[in-house]
Amino acid sequence: MESSAHSTFNLRHTANVILYRAMAELRAEASRTYAGYLWWIFQPLLMFGVYYIAFNFVMANRTQNFAVFLFTGIVLWQWFSVSVLRCSGSLISTKQLMQQVNLHKTVFPCSIVLVNTVKFLVTLTILFAVLQIYGFHPGKAWLTLPILFALELVVILAFGCFAAMVSPFIPDFQHILTTILHLMFFVTGIIYDIAIMPDRLQRIFHFNPLAILIRETRAVLMYNQMPQWGDLIVPAGEAAIILSISFYFIHRFNKIYPKIG
Amino acid sequence: MTTKPIVQLDRIALGYRQQAGLPWKRSTYWAIEDISFDLRKGDTLGIIGRNGAGKSSLLRLISGIINPDRGTINRDPRTKTTLLSFGAGFEPRLTGRQNIILNGLQLGIPKEHIIAQIDSIIELADIGEFINQPVRAYSTGMRARLGFAIAYCVETDILLIDEALAAGDEHFRAKATKLIKEKIDSDLTVVIVSHSMNLIEKTCTRVIQVEHGRSLEELSPKKTIERYRNTTRSDEPTQRKLVTV
Numbered sequence: 001m002e003s004s005a006h007s008t009f010n011l012r013h014t015a016n017v018i019l020y021r022a023m024a025e026l027r028a029e030a031s032r033t034y035a036g037y038l039w040w041i042f043q044p045l046l047m048f049g050v051y052y053i054a055f056n057f058v059m060a061n062r063t064q065n066f067a068v069f070l071f072t073g074i075v076l077w078q079w080f081s082v083s084v085l086r087c088s089g090s091l092i093s094t095k096q097l098m099q100q101v102n103l104h105k106t107v108f109p110c111s112i113v114l115v116n117t118v119k120f121l122v123t124l125t126i127l128f129a130v131l132q133i134y135g136f137h138p139g140k141a142w143l144t145l146p147i148l149f150a151l152e153l154v155v156i157l158a159f160g161c162f163a164a165m166v167s168p169f170i171p172d173f174q175h176i177l178t179t180i181l182h183l184m185f186f187v188t189g190i191i192y193d194i195a196i197m198p199d200r201l202q203r204i205f206h207f208n209p210l211a212i213l214i215r216e217t218r219a220v221l222m223y224n225q226m227p228q229w230g231d232l233i234v235p236a237g238e239a240a241i242i243l244s245i246s247f248y249f250i251h252r253f254n255k256i257y258p259k260i261g
Numbered sequence: 262m263t264t265k266p267i268v269q270l271d272r273i274a275l276g277y278r279q280q281a282g283l284p285w286k287r288s289t290y291w292a293i294e295d296i297s298f299d300l301r302k303g304d305t306l307g308i309i310g311r312n313g314a315g316k317s318s319l320l321r322l323i324s325g326i327i328n329p330d331r332g333t334i335n336r337d338p339r340t341k342t343t344l345l346s347f348g349a350g351f352e353p354r355l356t357g358r359q360n361i362i363l364n365g366l367q368l369g370i371p372k373e374h375i376i377a378q379i380d381s382i383i384e385l386a387d388i389g390e391f392i393n394q395p396v397r398a399y400s401t402g403m404r405a406r407l408g409f410a411i412a413y414c415v416e417t418d419i420l421l422i423d424e425a426l427a428a429g430d431e432h433f434r435a436k437a438t439k440l441i442k443e444k445i446d447s448d449l450t451v452v453i454v455s456h457s458m459n460l461i462e463k464t465c466t467r468v469i470q471v472e473h474g475r476s477l478e479e480l481s482p483k484k485t486i487e488r489y490r491n492t493t494r495s496d497e498p499t500q501r502k503l504v505t506v
Contacts, residue, residue: 017366024363028354031395097350101367102326102342255328258321259277 014104021111026118044075044123048130065222068134072221073190075127076214079120080156081181086112087160088167088174091250091257098258105250105257109164113157131221139224148217148227151236155209158239161246165253168260184208189215209235266299267340267419267450268323273297273332274474275318292318293329294474300419305451307465307482309458309489315474316454320344320421323452343368343417345409353397357388357407360396364411378414386410387433402430409437419450438464458486 030036051067051074090108091098098105131137167173188211194202195215205211212235219225250257275293293315300306300323308316321327322334324344336342350367351360361382365375375382383392386407391399399407422441442464445451455461461468461482468485470477472492480488 013366013369013371016372020363020366024352024355024359027359028352031354097367099321099326100344101350102324102344102369103367255326258327 014107017107018111018114022114025115040119040122044126065134068130070191071130072218073214075123076217077190079116080210083113083116083156084159084163088163088177090164091168105254106247109161113160117153136222141220141224141226144220144227152213155239158243162242165246165250168257206234209238264301266301267337268300269335271297271333273329273334275329291474296476298469298476302450303448305445305464305466307461307468308454308471309461309468310471314471316471317423320423320454324421340418342419343415344421345412351396354395356395357392361411368415370415382410382414385413406433413440422453424455462486
């Protein structure tokens with residue numbers, strides 16, 4: 001095979017490009033509105049405000065902490081869904097740039113995931129504050145949170161890269177993806193606890209990496225329960241497989257993407 | 262001059278697939294049909310041809326951004342090639358200063374290198390206070406100045422320039438031409454795509470004419486430019502075909 005052009009893949013440089021692209025995107029996004037960076041705080045706060053009103057006034061008397069339950073789920077879900085959706089267009093919208101500079105194409109989805117991870121971390125502080133106010137205080141199990149977040153990050157990266165890899169070849173995929181994500185929202189146990197499902201269905205849920213992750217993270221945050229590590233093996237395995245496949249193909253099609261899209 | 266070629270293009274062809282109504286029907290636009298030439302170390306090669314002749318695609322192929330569909334490109338794997346992009350990767354909402362780092366990194370310049378040279382880049386761009394303004398406030402000429410200044414500090418073996426000097430005012434163009442000439446006089450290998458026969462004539466040691474995605478026989482620079490002038494005079498539009506499969 002023709003040795004892949006010049007730039008021998010330099011990991012440190014690639015990391016710098018991802019990092020700086022993400023910083024640029026965050027800065028640019030903040031400069032788009034008057035309130036700028038404050039929106040990272042306002043947006044989740046307003047979101048919680050909506051749930052608070054909905055479940056304490058409009059549909060009162062449901063489980064006391066439903067607003068918190070929902071908010072926890074949504075925060076974890078949004079990190080995933082927004083990242084994946086944005087990733088799906090990452091090798092299409094950057095066509096012009098791809099035709100000018102010789103970048104490894106994994107840079108694009110990776111920097112998008114990084115952008116959304118930073119926003120997630122900001123949102124997390126709001127979530128922690130809400131949990132405090134509702135009396136869900138940190139306990140020993142909270143020490144496992146970095147592991148759970150890291151795992152979700154890998155899941156997001158896997159699905160994000162997969163979406164990025166496919167959509168330039170099938171432009172319609174972005175429309176399909178919206179539907180898939182919409183469906184996923186309802187089978188991931190965000191607005192309900194998957195534990196209430198019959199056993200037969202629960203077994204299927206075990207193949208949805210995000211469902212397991214959100215269930216476990218929520219158990220840690222709200223009930224200070226240690227994660228059931230055994231249940232996390234499947235999500236981790238799935239994410240690793242999807243991520244490897246996606247990286248492999250993006251690498252293989254590295255010089256095809258600038259031609260299409 | 263029998264130095265070993267650093268890039269060898271052998272009968273390359275490049276097609277862009279285009280959607281043709283139905284998903285299983287694809288048409289292919291052959292931007293390049295048959296191009297061959299050698300690029301030797303120290304060459305300053307001008308590529309001329311009418312709009313749509315395949316010049317920009319050719320630069321993308323030489324730079325290794327894309328691969329040809331047919332034919333081969335042989336390149337020494339240690340050769341570093343840079344396509345001079347004139348602010349293609351600029352993020353309009355970031356300042357010029359921030360864009361220098363972003364653009365530089367994307368061009369493959371190591372971060373320490375950019376930071377060490379940022380002052381000389383700003384000086385070369387010579388756009389005054391605008392350097393701390395978002396790039397979207399820039400005029401086309403200012404963008405070109407900044408883009409050129411960044412690309413100028415890339416350390417590379419082959420520099421590919423696409424109509425680069427088209428933007429910018431007379432003063433800047435003269436300055437940029439002079440700097441590029443300096444680079445040419447060193448050991449650098451340069452490929453220039455331009456419609457300015459004046460520039461090609463002044464700077465290039467070799468000239469290749471591309472018509473309808475095919476390279477014509479290589480003559481002396483002077484004769485090639487003459488032949489090109491004759492083809493453009495004939496005023497026949499560039500006719501390219503879409504092959505529907």
